[in-house]
Amino acid sequence: MQAFTLPEFYVPHPARMNPHLEAARAHSMAWARQMGMLDSPAPSGDVVWTEQALAKMDYALLCAHTHPDCDGPSLDLVTDWYVWVFFFDDDFLAQFKYTRNTEGAKAYLDRLELFMTGPGETSPEPGNPAEAGLKDLWARTIPSMSEAWRRRFVTSTHNLMVESLWELDNIDRGRIANPIEYIQMRRRVGGAPWSANLIEYAVGAEVPDRIAVTRPMEVLRDTFADAVHLRNDLFSYQREVREEGENSNAVLVFEEFLDRSTQEAADLTNDLLTSRLQQFENTALVEVPALLAEYDVSLPEQIAVGLYVKGLQDWQSGGHEWHTRSSRYMNESPDGTESRLLSPNRLGLVQRARQQAPAPFAKVGSLPLPEFRMPYPVRTSPHLAAAREYAPEWAREMGMFEEGVWDERRCRSLDPAHCAAMIDADADLERLKLSTDWLTWGTYGDDYFPLMFGLKRDPVAAKLSSDRLSLFMPLDGEPVPKPANPFERGLVDLWNRTTGPLTPHARAGFRRAIESMTASWVWEVANRAQNRVPDPVDYVEMRRRTFGSDLTKSLALLEIGDVVPPELHQNRVLSELDTAAQDYAAFSNDLFSYQKEIEYEGETHNLVHVVERFLAVDRDEARDITARLMNARMDQFRQLADEDLPRMCDDLGLDDEVRVAVTRYADHLKDWMAGILEWHRNCARYTPEELERAHAPEPPSFSRVPSGLGMSAWRIGSGAR
Numbered sequence: 001m002q003a004f005t006l007p008e009f010y011v012p013h014p015a016r017m018n019p020h021l022e023a024a025r026a027h028s029m030a031w032a033r034q035m036g037m038l039d040s041p042a043p044s045g046d047v048v049w050t051e052q053a054l055a056k057m058d059y060a061l062l063c064a065h066t067h068p069d070c071d072g073p074s075l076d077l078v079t080d081w082y083v084w085v086f087f088f089d090d091d092f093l094a095q096f097k098y099t100r101n102t103e104g105a106k107a108y109l110d111r112l113e114l115f116m117t118g119p120g121e122t123s124p125e126p127g128n129p130a131e132a133g134l135k136d137l138w139a140r141t142i143p144s145m146s147e148a149w150r151r152r153f154v155t156s157t158h159n160l161m162v163e164s165l166w167e168l169d170n171i172d173r174g175r176i177a178n179p180i181e182y183i184q185m186r187r188r189v190g191g192a193p194w195s196a197n198l199i200e201y202a203v204g205a206e207v208p209d210r211i212a213v214t215r216p217m218e219v220l221r222d223t224f225a226d227a228v229h230l231r232n233d234l235f236s237y238q239r240e241v242r243e244e245g246e247n248s249n250a251v252l253v254f255e256e257f258l259d260r261s262t263q264e265a266a267d268l269t270n271d272l273l274t275s276r277l278q279q280f281e282n283t284a285l286v287e288v289p290a291l292l293a294e295y296d297v298s299l300p301e302q303i304a305v306g307l308y309v310k311g312l313q314d315w316q317s318g319g320h321e322w323h324t325r326s327s328r329y330m331n332e333s334p335d336g337t338e339s340r341l342l343s344p345n346r347l348g349l350v351q352r353a354r355q356q357a358p359a360p361f362a363k364v365g366s367l368p369l370p371e372f373r374m375p376y377p378v379r380t381s382p383h384l385a386a387a388r389e390y391a392p393e394w395a396r397e398m399g400m401f402e403e404g405v406w407d408e409r410r411c412r413s414l415d416p417a418h419c420a421a422m423i424d425a426d427a428d429l430e431r432l433k434l435s436t437d438w439l440t441w442g443t444y445g446d447d448y449f450p451l452m453f454g455l456k457r458d459p460v461a462a463k464l465s466s467d468r469l470s471l472f473m474p475l476d477g478e479p480v481p482k483p484a485n486p487f488e489r490g491l492v493d494l495w496n497r498t499t500g501p502l503t504p505h506a507r508a509g510f511r512r513a514i515e516s517m518t519a520s521w522v523w524e525v526a527n528r529a530q531n532r533v534p535d536p537v538d539y540v541e542m543r544r545r546t547f548g549s550d551l552t553k554s555l556a557l558l559e560i561g562d563v564v565p566p567e568l569h570q571n572r573v574l575s576e577l578d579t580a581a582q583d584y585a586a587f588s589n590d591l592f593s594y595q596k597e598i599e600y601e602g603e604t605h606n607l608v609h610v611v612e613r614f615l616a617v618d619r620d621e622a623r624d625i626t627a628r629l630m631n632a633r634m635d636q637f638r639q640l641a642d643e644d645l646p647r648m649c650d651d652l653g654l655d656d657e658v659r660v661a662v663t664r665y666a667d668h669l670k671d672w673m674a675g676i677l678e679w680h681r682n683c684a685r686y687t688p689e690e691l692e693r694a695h696a697p698e699p700p701s702f703s704r705v706p707s708g709l710g711m712s713a714w715r716i717g718s719g720a721r
Contacts, residue, residue, distance in 0.1 A: 230272055468488070
């Protein structure tokens with residue numbers, strides 16, 4: 001029996017068929033036989049694939065649906081790539097997942113990497129069908145693509161191969177990932193970013209390298225990947241979870257994490273799939289055109305981006321159609337056919353309605369706080385008292401009490417020195433003052449952007465203000481313009497005091513951290529202009545930026561310097577350690593600031609609120625789910641820090657200096673999480689009394705009209721809420 005009834009899927013674009021299907025079927029079967037993939041023996045004595053099994057899975061049909069417009073030779077090559085990747089997945093499962101042979105799996109993957117050669121490199125002779133297939137495909141594909149594309153494709157191919165060890169490790173531990181970890185890691189191991197690279201090949205158009213790493217293009221890729229993987233998880237649950245004993249499946253993740261029935265978890269997985277598809281649409285229609293204009297992308301490059309977006313859409317629809325037909329998956333509805341009725345779910349209306357923000361300033365009251373799990377002690381600098389007296393004076397010197405955003409009492413209630421003293425307990429007084437000033441500046445900006453731009457729903461002015469900040473962060477001593485407001489004035493002062501001793505690489509990284517934070521505030525303003533509650537995945541990933549995690553993380557990295565190789569931060573262990581800590585800290589802020597943001601500021605950017613809307617639950621249940629996510633991320637952080645980090649150092653053969661640096665970094669994240677939670681517990685900023693005072697009905701008394709870009713339309717009283 002099927003584990004659940006397949007939900008009604010949102011498929012906004014019709015699937016089409018490539019006319020070269022039959023030729024691709026014949027070619028891929030002959031190619032698989034030539035590479036040795038048919039009748040290849042597994043350790044159990046069975047074979048991985050037979051000719052009959054490959055014919056039933058019909059990867060040519062998948063590629064003909066997902067790439068309906070490419071010519072015959074291109075379809076043949078793309079189909080061969082999919083035959084290879086599915087063979088690799090099944091062969092790896094047979095050889096290593098069932099046998100739990102982790103060491104053998106690592107050696108197998110390390111050798112497979114040798115067949116992704118760069119310019120002037122040669123690969124060894126293949127020793128098995130996976131190696132033979134990869135060598136052949138690499139030689140047939142790479143010469144027609146750019147070096148930038150090759151680098152991206154190497155990364156995505158590396159991830160889908162190497163991160164299979166993460167799945168193997170979880171099976172060995174009997175561990176099911178938490179939802180955030182699962183979405184992030186599924187992108188690496190699931191292969192859809194790899195598919196997105198192949199779309200560029202199939203449509204004959206590459207994404208321009210200078211925009212490939214921008215938020216809109218990354219969101220297109222990530223929403224595409226998430227939708228592909230979530231759909232696959234629904235169709236493959238029966239085979240992977242019930243029959244093969246795997247535990248890397250979104251339905252299972254939601255079953256366990258939310259304690260839901262299998263059917264409820266499947267419906268929730270489908271809701272998230274719909275939400276990610278609608279995030280893709282919003283990005284493609286709203287953010288991508290603005291990106292092309294901002295970067296002055298040429299007409300041929302615009303056409304290339306358009307073909308890429310269309311290719312991603314075709315893949316979604318074609319991939320869905322193939323899942324309903326392939327023997328590889330559970331694909332029967334109760335009556336044996338998939339319903340074609342235009343129901344609200346099939347039209348995506350339920351999630352679209354939930355993404356529309358409700359009336360702002362709802363009287364939600366103070367949110368009772370959950371118990372917080374914090375295993376790490378709080379340490380505090382002995383220089384706290386001196387830094388506390390200093391903090392308001394710096395804010396006054398920068399003019400932060402003159403714009404109507406803050407007054408001195410509000411600054412003192414914020415108590416940034418207390419937070420800085422716990423985040424960096426070992427700092428001397430001067431360094432503690434600098435950290436205090438950065439926290440003061442960042443929090444001022446966090447209040448400044450919603451007041452100046454959010455209430456007016458003006459993302460254009462917000463973006464102009466954010467972009468202008470880069471002018472005050474010169475990398476090579478370039479002259480800077482005259483600051484127009486306290487926010488710019490504070491940045492000039494802090495940049496000069498911070499970046500002098502930094503290497504060019506560290507200085508550029510620090511600037512990117514600041515730019516990422518302020519650009520995320522523009523994203524918040526843009527959502528407000530659209531009256532939009534963020535998609536939950538997009539919210540979590542952007543929350544790390546809006547909270548300023550990258551900035552405060554960078555302050556710690558400045559002290560460590562360039563000892564840790566930059567590529568090491570792309571390693572799964574450090575990457576997950578980072579994001580787990582960031583999520584714990586940001587979600588704690590969302591719990592404490594719920595009333596401030598929802599009732600007093602009319603915001604939608606709060607995880608409790610996002611969960612309320614997405615799951616259609618009340619605030620108390622949403623609070624409990626948020627707390628559960630915090631605890632899950634803390635549990636994951638502890639496992640990573642205690643077990644996976646030392647193992648990573650051993651596996652990579654890191655020298656003592658790098659080992660000490662990454663251990664110090666992990667210890668800093670412990671202090672960072674503990675200090676931020678303790679600061680929230682003691683800070684008056686979120687108390688009902690301070691909220692009443694700071695958002696009194698009478699407008700504040702402005703000493704002068706706010707200045708700077710976007711302020712010409714300001715009217716007294718526009719910030720009264």
